[in-house]
Amino acid sequence: MRGPEPKQPAPTIPKSHIRLAALSNSAREDVDYTSIDRRLQRLAEQRSMVGMAVGIVENGRITFLKGYGETEANGGEPVTPDTVFRWASVSKGVAATMVAKLAEQGKVNLNGPVATYVPTLKLPAGAEYRATVGDMLSHRLGLYRNAYDNKLEEGQNTKILRQSLAQLNLICPPGTCWSYQNVAYDGASELVENITHQAYERAIQQNLFNPIGMTNASVSMGGLTGSKSWARPHDAAGREIALNDNYYRVPAAGGVNSNIKDMSLWMLAQMGEMPDVLSPKVLNTIHAPLVKTPGERGRLRKFLERLGEADYGYGWRSYDYAGHRIVGHRGGVAGYRSLIMFDPQKKSGVVALWNSNTNQPGGLEFEVMDMIYHLPFRDWMELDKGGKAETRSIARAENEEDISSGDGNAVRDRRRSRG
Template identity: 60%
Template sequence: MFKPLIGGVLVLLLLAVAFFLWAARRVEMPAAEPDRGVGISNEQIARIGERQQAPDSVIDYERLDRRLAALMHEDRMIGLAVGIVENGQIRFLKGYGVTTAGTEEPVRVDTLFRWASVSKGVAGDMVSLLAAEGKLSLYEPIGKYSAAIRLPGGIENRATVANALSHSLGLAGHAFDNKLEEGQDPRMLRAQLSTLNLICAPGQCHAYQNVAYDSASDVVEKVTGKTYPEAVKERLFDPLGMTSANMSREGLVSAASWARPHVGGKNSKPVEVTEPYYRVPAAGGVNSTIKDLAIWMQAQMGLAPRVLTPTALDAAQAPRVNTPGELGRMRKFRERLKSASYGLGWRIYDYAGHHVIGHRGGVRGYRSLVMFDPQLKSGVVALWNSSTNQPGGLEFEVLDMLYRLEPRDWLGVDGRTTPEQPAPEAVGNNMQDADQGN
């Protein structure tokens, strides 16, 4: 009489075990579907003009479109892609110009570009996310997590993970970028940083890095047991629905539509896609479409909390070190730009009394930008395939619309004297059109 009872108990136990294993697997796996707070479907892109007519909109999209079209008449402009998020919603995605000078292949919203140093925010977010999960501490020595890095006087055992991601290790700016561009192995270069002299104690000054910054990839690989691109794809890009985003030269040039890099004008030929900064993926390795960069910006606004938690975003976007050099580079905009600091892969500004976050990037033949107001959940992203910095004024024109400020010709398309756009910070041997980081 007990056999049926025992059999039933065994069945229930097996079902319980099966459910436990299924639930555990669900917890371990990242969300496969994009977070509902971000993204835009192809159907919505086709009808994006309807979003621009929303009652809460303060951006004059028609005027902005006219000004961008005028910008494309400049000789140095080849191709450009722009995205705008307003009140948390992607309301503008458009390509201008061509992927290659002398052709008629248009830049579309699915054309791939390089992010260059805008990639640094990915590393800042990824490490902050792991810290929020208790898998590392931002305030432990960088040497604990990066076996490759060696700093002067052994300070890798005192300088923190946060120091590395805020460019405040105490090294001179762009240390060994020139050797990286010559083709030397970045992990070997990180070990050779110990031969340099410090310009300040860790945490006491800001000096922009690429080789040292990529110690972030070492941190992620040690903590996750995966390569940096694998971990970022699994934890960030895939859950956000950023289907085009990748971190390799092959991932760029094999795309159905990709923008070729240019350093000359409309009559020039494209130059080679350079490899060195793909070898420091945390510093400058990401490629994507403008759509996916806009989705990335939405996530920075807190619209994808299942992927990027508020704790992780707060850690990445908190000011860590003042950057007076940045104010110097942006001096033409000091009418409204009042302060500048750096977080973990992100720049933080006071623009006309408003708290804004962003970054710029430049690598040979490509430029990029992202700028947003996290409170208003509004901002702009842009990617272009030439070495001109003129489109950089776009971020300020969008901010002026958001804040209802008197417009300025920041893009320089009105035929009047206009502020010169700040170039991405020079790197390496400072050769014209060499790879750059910002």
């Protein structure tokens, strides 16, 4: 990233979504914003970075929104809180939230057979009649990891791919093991369309984004490229790469776009700050830890000083973080990365979006949560370790489910960038 960092104007947030400090149990800020900003400026100087936007919520209030770097390498347009990025697999939480709302309305049975709601989803040995909607949303269908993502990236029809899953072998009975999916998970978009009789994007806009106040959020490639300011995708060496629609074709798994303002509002809603949109029942349903994911601790091994048990619910991960329960997710497709992590009880957390194939910014969420919990500082973003840290962060990305769930071209780009 290059060029001076312009001063960003204060964000305009709908008054109905502002929680005043006087109403909070504690108006005191635990996050050192000067320190975080200084460290993010250092991160912006890394050769693997191009542009990034960060939002922080404390005590139920949006307290920090800022952009760093450029929307396009050497393009001269600065990233601002209005710049739109891709959410990648963080989109899964949107789909799960929508399905949970339909369940709350009595229109979907989360424990009912997935075959009832997603006709194109076929599993080996007719297992779609034993697997539930909840199994689909929690990656417990019994398929091998990322089944048919390669065919999705070849441009094959997603509904035909879901039907073709019947040709595979189950690695376990549905509901008994966890294995990350995209093609199968996108059965959620088909379910939403069948129940609402609307296009998936329209249903999400009408039931979630608009009521929350997310005026720049969308679920399509056109929604990204039609934005006034949008971040172009880049590889880990900061070279621009081609934008493709592979994971827009599975919108429930990876199709959401927004600026950091809207993502911060989304986090507020997930914290329970907008009960008129997302009730406590819906939030408890999607955030509940349903299946243990011990492999997640292996992928986040550098953070094990903080992380205890790791679980997955409906489109959301949850962790024991130094004795606190936190909720979050990460995502990545070719040229984009994203993260969200928050404490639902303290109503504090962080979101970030960036447009290059590096995982180094992932340490930001741990630095922010450490401040919230008054834990000793650790250089989780590895800013003091130089280029070796960047190389490690790129290598780690290839082994993380939320990242490898993105476009296979991203993996090839990362390998080329490492020589």
